[in-house]
Amino acid sequence: MGFQYANVLFGLLFGVAFVILNVAVLSRILAPRIKDPAKETTYECGEPAVGSAWVRFDMRFYTVALVFLIFEVEVAFLFPWAAVFHHFSKIGGLFAFLEVFVFVAILGVGLVYCWAKGDLEWVKSTSSGEAAVVPPAPRGELRAP
Amino acid sequence: MEFFTFVGWLLDNPDAGFLPKFIGVAAAWAVGITVFVSVAALFFVWLERKVSAHIQCRLGPMEVGPHGVLQTLADGLKLLAKEDIIPEGADRFLFALAPILAFAGTFVSFAVLPFGPDLVIADLDLGIFFLAAVGSLEAIGVIAAGWASNNKWSLFGSVRAATQVVSYEIPMGIAFVTVAVVAGTLSLNGMVESQNGMFWNWLVFRNPFMPIVFISYYIASLAECKRAPFDLPEAESELVSGFHTEYSGMRFGIFFIAEYAAMYVVSALAVVMFLGGWYTGIAPVDAWVAKSALLANLVGAIVLITKSFALVFLQMWLRWTLPRIRLDQMMYLCLKVMVPIGMVCLIGAALWQGIAGVPADLMGDSQRPAFPVVGSISGLVCFLVATVGGWIWVRGAIRGTKSYQLANYKS
Numbered sequence: 001m002g003f004q005y006a007n008v009l010f011g012l013l014f015g016v017a018f019v020i021l022n023v024a025v026l027s028r029i030l031a032p033r034i035k036d037p038a039k040e041t042t043y044e045c046g047e048p049a050v051g052s053a054w055v056r057f058d059m060r061f062y063t064v065a066l067v068f069l070i071f072e073v074e075v076a077f078l079f080p081w082a083a084v085f086h087h088f089s090k091i092g093g094l095f096a097f098l099e100v101f102v103f104v105a106i107l108g109v110g111l112v113y114c115w116a117k118g119d120l121e122w123v124k125s126t127s128s129g130e131a132a133v134v135p136p137a138p139r140g141e142l143r144a145p
Numbered sequence: 146m147e148f149f150t151f152v153g154w155l156l157d158n159p160d161a162g163f164l165p166k167f168i169g170v171a172a173a174w175a176v177g178i179t180v181f182v183s184v185a186a187l188f189f190v191w192l193e194r195k196v197s198a199h200i201q202c203r204l205g206p207m208e209v210g211p212h213g214v215l216q217t218l219a220d221g222l223k224l225l226a227k228e229d230i231i232p233e234g235a236d237r238f239l240f241a242l243a244p245i246l247a248f249a250g251t252f253v254s255f256a257v258l259p260f261g262p263d264l265v266i267a268d269l270d271l272g273i274f275f276l277a278a279v280g281s282l283e284a285i286g287v288i289a290a291g292w293a294s295n296n297k298w299s300l301f302g303s304v305r306a307a308t309q310v311v312s313y314e315i316p317m318g319i320a321f322v323t324v325a326v327v328a329g330t331l332s333l334n335g336m337v338e339s340q341n342g343m344f345w346n347w348l349v350f351r352n353p354f355m356p357i358v359f360i361s362y363y364i365a366s367l368a369e370c371k372r373a374p375f376d377l378p379e380a381e382s383e384l385v386s387g388f389h390t391e392y393s394g395m396r397f398g399i400f401f402i403a404e405y406a407a408m409y410v411v412s413a414l415a416v417v418m419f420l421g422g423w424y425t426g427i428a429p430v431d432a433w434v435a436k437s438a439l440l441a442n443l444v445g446a447i448v449l450i451t452k453s454f455a456l457v458f459l460q461m462w463l464r465w466t467l468p469r470i471r472l473d474q475m476m477y478l479c480l481k482v483m484v485p486i487g488m489v490c491l492i493g494a495a496l497w498q499g500i501a502g503v504p505a506d507l508m509g510d511s512q513r514p515a516f517p518v519v520g521s522i523s524g525l526v527c528f529l530v531a532t533v534g535g536w537i538w539v540r541g542a543i544r545g546t547k548s549y550q551l552a553n554y555k556s
Contacts, residue, residue, distance in 0.1 A: 004267035007170050008256040008275070011266065014174045015252030019245045019399050023229065027395040030226045040233045042296050043390055052234065053297045064476065068311035071484070075318035078491075079274055082325035085495060097499050104488055111484060120480050121473075 063119040067111070074107050173266050178255045186405040187217040193405075193461050200465040221398060229394040232295060239293035243286045244392070244399040250282025251403045254410045259334050261423050261445035263438065272333040273321050276414060280369060283407060284310045287371075287378060290400070291388035302387030306371070306378035308472060312479035313368035313375075319487035320362035324418045326495050327351050333414075337422030344426030349419035352497040354490040359419045361483050361490070363456075366411035368475070370404065373464040377472055412456035416449060423449040489532055 042049035081100055114120055191206065191214055198205025206213030231240055257272040259265040269275055284306060291303020327348055328336040340347045349359045368375040379387030389400050416422060423445030424431050434444045470478070 004269055007267040008253060008269070010170055011174050011178070011256045012249055012253045014179070015249035016245050018179060018252065019248050022225070022395045022399060023241075023244065027225050027227075027229055031228050031394055032226075033228060037233075039228075039230055042232050042234065042294075043385070044297065045385065049296075053295045053300045064308070064480065065311050067480070068315060071315040072318065075315070075322055078322045079325065079331065082322045083329075083331045085326050086329040086498065094499070097495055100495065101492055104492055108485070108488055111480075115481065120476070 063114065067114055067120070070110065071107065074103075077103070170266070178252070178266070182252060182255065182402065182406045182409075185409050186402040187221065189405040189408060189457060190217040190220075190401070192458070193464075196458070196461040197465045200462075224398040225395055227394040229396060230391075232391045234295040235391065236293040236295070239289045240391075241396075243290035243293060244396045244403070245286070246289060247283050247286030248399050248403040248406075250279050250286060251407045251410060253279050253282075254407075257333055258410060258413050259337065259417065259422065260449055261442035262334070262435075264442050264446055265334060268332055268334045270332050273325060273331050273336075273414075273418075276333075276410075277318060277321055280407075280410075281310065281314070283403060284369075286403075287388050290392065291378075294388075294391040296391050298384045298386070298390045299388050302378045302380075302384050302390070305380075305384075305472060306388060309368055309371070309375065309377060309475065312476045313365040316361050316479055316483035316487045317365035317369065319484065319491055320358050320365065321418075323354070323358045323487070323491045323494050324348060324362075326491070327355065327498055328418075333417050333422075337417055337424065340421045340424060341431065342424075342428045344421060347419065347421040347424075347426065352494055354494040354497065355419065357486060358490050358494070359415070361487055362418070363415060364483065365479070366415065367460060367463065368479070370407050370411055370460070372408070372460050374467040374470045375475055376464075376469060377475065380469060382469075408457050408460055409453060412460065413449065413453040415456055416452040420452055 042053070044050070078100065081096070085096060194216070195205045195212070206216035209215040209219050231237055254276055256266045257269050257275055259268070287306045288303045288310075291299040291301075291306065294300070324336065325331050328339045330336060330339065336348070344350070349355050367373075371378050377387075378384075379389065381387070384390070389397055392400060423441075425434075425444070425448055435441050
């Protein structure tokens, strides 16, 4: 088994080596290198770039990222159960099933809670406290731009 | 000694010395996987251009080689000979690291992806878990690329990529778990072997929940590959070219190869998990083929690659048919539609597995139905009550959200 993981590690190193071979060796031999300050400017559709790109802006999916963390951990917890589930026939499969049923149900309640609180909405209230929420369009009609 | 058994002997034999084993693994990666990835990426790029052209009533590349088959090779050589520019103000270390992460993450997926019964580099017990882990490595490469470029388009692309990751990973993970429950293993070879026999033994037909899981996985895999309708990180009509706007030359080429290799990886994974892997789906043919290891591997590889290429073609077809959806629509689809459906399907598939077990011709001693009759009935009642009750609750929650929004909007 250890040898198999060594194979995987070898593949990872091989992938890294493939990129380095292409970018740092082959391309360096074949490609021209003519320095020009205009070439190295940041591309903003032809206009001179204004300021740095590393500015602060509203990410807005902070709670979604938290929901993601919780559910990823849930999935990670479910993998061992999934792998051995069919072995439970002799010692009571129903118990194993109901346990995970309760586990998933609790997470489902959490999802519904987030949903009801509006944390999964992309459009949220602005920082001034006033709501800037577009009402969902009625079914069958297009949303105004 | 036949070739495949020889490779298998090299990889598995505990008595073989370090050097022969090392040479075997190196040859498998260098000759097998690298050539396959390069050729498949070249072919897919050509196929994409041809498919898009024919969908739009054009011809596509026709000049280089018959029907332009060598066009991508020419383009690749051109990319190699293009100047490699790092823009000013970029984070040079991350800028160089990003293509490596994107490519190596996809490349190492081929370690566990089988091509035939013996044609796999490492049949890990954790196969699908490993794939889920390294699949995310590519996303990290994309996010790093956008961040390091010091370009606003790139940064927007990478933030969109991050949003997309936190949305599609959950339904995808739930789909993996569901498949693992039904197949009873996490190993990809084990999954394929659990689908032996006629095609109705394939996992996609195993119970009524599996087709839904398959579609859910396929949608999530489109998002993982950043394919339309989920090509938000590189939306060329909005963000110039998204996260790789500032990349040129072979660094851009590496991103391109990684993307097209990832298309094969997710399609082959769909084939392995749902569509019978290397089995033709006709039991007598499979039984006859399985008599010879050489034949089994050869036919198996052809069948598996053909099925995977068909799914890749479907991805291209979808790309040139569907318009790009908005970011909030993508999050709505992943978090509010596919996650609840995936959770219901997971519980339902586990229940079905416990009641019905596996098909009779595959039933081993350890795979008898897990529940006694009384347990089945009580489990079914629990499931129905919870599903219906949950649905009523969700409806109420949706109405609550809507009325909340409307109230705020009016004030």
